[in-house]
C-alpha cells in the first residue's frame with residue numbers, strides 16, 4: 001500500500017469544522033501529513049483543549065481516510081492544542097497614564113469604593129488629571145457613586161482606531177465593569193475573562209493624559225486579583241481596612257498579596273476607614289465603635305506607611321448613595337480627612353517613584369505644599 005499526500009488532503013477536506021463554515025484543511029488545523037507504507041500520520045493543531053473535540057477530530061480523520069483513501073490504512077492522529085493568546089502585559093507602559101494606583105481591601109464592605117471615589121474627586125480638586133477604573137466584578141458601585149448609572153460609554157476614533165470613551169463626572173473620567181452588565185443580572189466572571197475586559201478598559205479606552213488612574217479592585221485576595229494585577233503596570237497599591245479585627249486580618253493578606261514575588265507591587269500604605277463614628281452635630285465626639293487605631297497599628301506592624309483615618313459619618317454614606325461624593329464639599333470634618341489622606345497618597349507616590357526604578361516613565365515632584373506630576 002502506498003498513499004499520496006494529495007489524496008489524504010482531499011479526504012480531510014471533506015471534514016467540516018463546526019461553527020467555522022470551513023473544512024478541516026481550510027481551518028488551518030492540519031499541520032502535517034506523513035505516510036510510511038500503509039501508515040498515515042496526521043498532525044492536527046486545535047484551538048480548544050476540550051477532550052470531546054479532540055476525540056471527534058481524531059475519529060473524523062480516521063473515517064475520512066478510510067472512506068476516501070483506503071479502508072485498511074493505519075491512521076495515526078497527533079493532536080496539539082494551541083496555547084491561548086496571552087492577555088498578560090505586565091510592565092507595558094500605557095501612553096499618557098503616569099500612575100496607576102490599585103485600591104484593595106481584604107474584606108468587602110469596608111468602604112473601599114467610597115474611599116476610592118472620594119480620593120479620585122480630591123485628586124481632581126487638587127488639579128490632577130484623574131481616571132477611575134472600577135474593576136469590582138462582584139459589585140461594581142462606581143456608576144452609582146458618580147451618578148452615571150444610565151450612561152453607556154461611546155466609541156470614539158483615536159488615530160484611526162475606535163476606542164471606548166470614559167464617562168466623566170465630578171472632574172473624574174470613569175470606566176466600570178458595571179457599564180457592561182445588566183443591573184439585576186448576576187455575572188460570574190472568571191479571572192482571565194475579567195482580566196481581558198479590564199485590559200480593554202485600559203488599553204482600548206480613550207483616557208487621554210492622566211496623572212492618576214485609580215483602580216477599584218474586587219474585595220479579597222483570590223485568583224482574579226492575580227490576573228488583574230499581572231496584566232496592569234501598577235505603580236502602587238493602597239489597602240483599605242476598618243479597625244476591626246476581622247477586617248485587619250484580611251487587610252494583612254491584602255498587603256501580603258501585593259508583596260508576593262509574582263505580583264511585586266509597592267504598597268503605598270494603609271487607609272483606616274470608619275476609624276471612629278462622629279455625629280454631625282457633635283464633630284468633636286469620637287466613638288471608636290470598630291476599635292481604636294487597628295489599621296494604624298497594622299501599618300506599623302507591617303512597616304508600611306499609614307495614610308490616614310476617615311471617620312464614619314452618616315453623610316458620607318448618603319452622599320455616596322446619591323452619586324455626589326462627600327469630598328466634593330469643602331471644609332467639613334470628613335472633607336478635611338480626605339484632603340490629608342489624598343496628600344499622603346500623592347506624597348507616597350512621589351517617594352515610590354523617587355526610590356524605585358521607574359517601571360514606566362513616571363516621576364512626580366512635590367511643589368509648594370501641594371504636589372504636581374511631571375514626566
Ligand SMILES: Nc1ncnc2c1ncn2[C@@H]1O[C@H](COP(=O)(O)OP(=O)(O)O)[C@@H](O)[C@H]1O
Pocket residue numbers: 105107108109110111112113114115141219273274310311312313314315316317318320321
Ligand atoms: N466613612 C464612611 N462613613 C459612612 N459610611 C460609609 C463610610 N465608608 C463607607 N460607607 C458606607 O458603607 C457601605 C459600604 O461601602 P463601600 O464603599 O461600598 O464598600 P466596599 O467597596 O469596600 O465594599 C456603603 O453604604 C457606604 O456608603
Ligand SMILES: [Mg+2]
Pocket residue numbers: 112113114136139141
Ligand atoms: Mg465596592
